[in-house]
Amino acid sequence: MSIDSAGSFLADETMRRALVACIAVAVGSAPIGVFLTLRRMSLMGDALSHALLPGVAVGFVFAGGSMLAMMVGGFVAGLVVALGAGALSRFTAQKEDAHLAALFVVALATGVVIVTSAGQDDELLHILFGSPFALQPANVVVLAAIATVTLIGLALLLRPLIMECFDPVFLRSVSGWSGPAHYAVGTLLALGLMILPAVCARYWRRDLLGMMALSIIIGVLGLLAGLALAVRAGIEPGPAIVLVLAGFFVVSFSLGRHGSLFARRTSRVHLEA
Amino acid sequence: MNAPLVTLDNVTLGYERHPAVHHLGGAIERGAMLAVVGPNGGGKSTLIAGLAGQMRPMQGSVDLHGLARRGIAVMPQRTMVHEDFPISVLEVVTSGLWRRIGPWGRIGSDLRARIDVALARVHLAGFERRAVATLSRGQLQRVLFARMLLQDAPLVLLDEPFTAVDSATTHHMLRLIHEINEAGTTVVAVLHDLDQVRSHFSQTLLLARHAIAWGPTGEVLGRDNLEAAQRLSEAWDEDAARCLWEDAA
Numbered sequence: 338m339s340i341d342s343a344g345s346f347l348a349d350e351t352m353r354r355a356l357v358a359c360i361a362v363a364v365g366s367a368p369i370g371v372f373l374t375l376r377r378m379s380l381m382g383d384a385l386s387h388a389l390l391p392g393v394a395v396g397f398v399f400a401g402g403s404m405l406a407m408m409v410g411g412f413v414a415g416l417v418v419a420l421g422a423g424a425l426s427r428f429t430a431q432k433e434d435a436h437l438a439a440l441f442v443v444a445l446a447t448g449v450v451i452v453t454s455a456g457q458d459d460e461l462l463h464i465l466f467g468s469p470f471a472l473q474p475a476n477v478v479v480l481a482a483i484a485t486v487t488l489i490g491l492a493l494l495l496r497p498l499i500m501e502c503f504d505p506v507f508l509r510s511v512s513g514w515s516g517p518a519h520y521a522v523g524t525l526l527a528l529g530l531m532i533l534p535a536v537c538a539r540y541w542r543r544d545l546l547g548m549m550a551l552s553i554i555i556g557v558l559g560l561l562a563g564l565a566l567a568v569r570a571g572i573e574p575g576p577a578i579v580l581v582l583a584g585f586f587v588v589s590f591s592l593g594r595h596g597s598l599f600a601r602r603t604s605r606v607h608l609e610a
Numbered sequence: 611m612n613a614p615l616v617t618l619d620n621v622t623l624g625y626e627r628h629p630a631v632h633h634l635g636g637a638i639e640r641g642a643m644l645a646v647v648g649p650n651g652g653g654k655s656t657l658i659a660g661l662a663g664q665m666r667p668m669q670g671s672v673d674l675h676g677l678a679r680r681g682i683a684v685m686p687q688r689t690m691v692h693e694d695f696p697i698s699v700l701e702v703v704t705s706g707l708w709r710r711i712g713p714w715g716r717i718g719s720d721l722r723a724r725i726d727v728a729l730a731r732v733h734l735a736g737f738e739r740r741a742v743a744t745l746s747r748g749q750l751q752r753v754l755f756a757r758m759l760l761q762d763a764p765l766v767l768l769d770e771p772f773t774a775v776d777s778a779t780t781h782h783m784l785r786l787i788h789e790i791n792e793a794g795t796t797v798v799a800v801l802h803d804l805d806q807v808r809s810h811f812s813q814t815l816l817l818a819r820h821a822i823a824w825g826p827t828g829e830v831l832g833r834d835n836l837e838a839a840q841r842l843s844e845a846w847d848e849d850a851a852r853c854l855w856e857d858a859a
Contacts, residue, residue, distance in 0.1 A: 375695055375696065493713070493714070494713070496705075496713050496714070497713050499695075499697055499701060500705050500708075502692060502695045502697075503691055503692055503693075503695045503697045503702065503705075503742070504686065504690065504691040504692070504702075504705075506664060506684070506686060506690060507684070507686070507691075507705065507757075508705075508708075509664070510662060510663070510664070510679070510680070510682070510683075510684055511680055511705075511708040511709060511761065512680075512708055512709075512712075543696055543741055543743075544696055544698075544741070545696045545697070548696065
C-alpha cells in the first residue's frame with residue numbers, strides 16, 4: 338500500500354474508528370489468549386464468546402441497542418458461565434472444561450431464544466457477529482477502556498497467574514490465593530477471544546513475555562491487514578481479519594522457530610552440549 | 611521423646627467415601643526424619659495431602675499445634691507441575707519467597723542473595739534463565755527443592771522426591787535433607803527404596819491404608835510387617851459396608 342492510499346484509507350472516519358477499535362481489542366485480548374493456549378484452554382475463549390450471547394441479547398432487548406448495556410449484559414453472562422463452571426468443577430469430580438462446555442450450550446440456546454423472540458434485527462446481528470464499521474465513537478472509548486483495564490489487571494496478577502499455571506497446588510499452599518487466581522483466569526477468560534495470535538506467537542517465542550508481546554503485534558497487524566483487505570475486496574471485515582490471521586497461522590506452524598513443521602525437520606542438526 | 615509437631619487423631623482420608631488412609635493415629639515429633647513407606651495405593655500421597663491441608667479428613671483430626679499451614683512446604687511429585695509452561699528456573703525458585711514478596715513485592719539484593727545460595731546448594735548456579743521445559747527430571751527436582759529451601763518452613767513434606775532421579779543426584783539431595791533436618795526442620799518423606807530409608811531415616815511409618823507399624827525404622831521394617839503390608843488389598847470395593855470402627859472402639 339502506498340503512502341498516498343494509506344492516507345486516503347485513514348481519511349475516512351469510519352475506517353479510523355474501526356482501526357482504533359481493532360487495535361484496542363488486539364492489545365487487550367491477545368495476552369489473555371497466550372494464557373489460554375498455555376493452559377490448554379484455547380477452546381474456552383471460543384465457548385465463552387458464545388456464552389455472552391444471552392447477556393448481550395437481554396441488554397439489547399431491554400436497553401434498545403445501548404452498547405454499554407449490551408456489554409455489561411455480555412460481561413455478566415460470561416462471568417456467570419466462567420465462575421459457574423469454576424465452582425462446579427471445584428465442588429464436583431468433573432473437570433472445568435466439561436462444565437464450561439455444558440453451560441455455554443445452555444447459554445447459547447437461551448440467547449438464541451431471546452434474540453428470535455425479540456424479532457430479527459440487523460443491528461443486533463452486526464453487534465453480535467462484529468462489524469467494526471458499525472461502531473460509534475462511544476463504543477470505541479468503551480473498547481479502549483476495557484483493553485486498558487484488562488492489561489492493568491493482567492500486570493497486577495502476573496506473578497500469581499504464572500505460579501498458578503505452573504504449580505496450582507503450590508500457590509494454594511503458600512498463599513491461599515488459589516481461589517482468586519483461579520477465578521481471575523476465568524474472569525479474564527471472558528475477554529480472551531483472540532486465540533489465533535497467541536497460537537501463532539507460541540511458534541516463534543518460548544518466553545512468556547515475548548509470547549505476549551508478539552501476540553499483540555500479530556493481532557494488530559492481522560486486524561490492520563484484515564480491514565484493508567475488507568475495503569479492497571469488498572468483503573465483511575470480521576471474516577477478512579480472521580482470514581488474514583489464518584495466513585499468519587499457516588506461516589507460523591509451517592516455518593516458526595519452535596516446534597513448527599520446519600523446525601522439527603531441521604532440529605536433527607544438533608549442538609555439542 | 612521430643613514434643614509433637616503434628617498429632618494425628620484417628621484420621622481417615624479418602625475419595626468419594628472410600629478410605630485411602632484409614633483410622634491413622636500417631637505423632638510426628640519436632641525435628642524428626644520420618645519416612646512413609648508402603649505398597650502402591652497404600653495412601654502415602656493421600657497422607658501428604660492431608661498433612662498439607664489440601665484434603666480435609668473424613669473423620670478424625672490433624673492437630674498442627676499452632677503451626678500455620680503456610681509453615682508447611684510440600685515438594686510435589688513431578689507429575690503435579692505443568693513443566694511445559696514457559697517459566698524460568700529463577701521464576702520458579704523465587705516463588706518460594708511468596709510469603710516475603712507476595713504478588714507485587716520487589717526482590718531486593720538480600721533476597722536475590724538468598725536465591726543464589728539456594729540455587730548453589732542444589733548445584734544449579736548459572737541455570738537462572740533456563741526454561742523449566744528444557745531441564746532433565748533430576749534438574750527439575752532440584753529446582754523444586756531450591757524453591758522449598760527458600761520457603762524456610764518448619765515442616766517439609768517430600769512426595770517421592772527421588773523417583774526417576776539418578777543416584778548421584780539422590781545422594782546429593784539426601785545430604786541436603788540431612789542438612790535442613792540438622793538445622794531444625796522436621797522432614798516427612800514418601801519413599802520406596804527401603805535401604806535408603808534404613809540408612810537415612812530414624813523413624814518410619816509403614817502404611818497400607820492402615821498403619822501397619824509406626825516407630826523406629828529398624829523395628830518397623832521387619833519381615834512380618836512388610837509381608838502384612840503386601841497382603842492388605844488395594845481393592846476399591848463398591849459394595850463395601852459402612853465402616854463401623856467407631857461402634858467397635
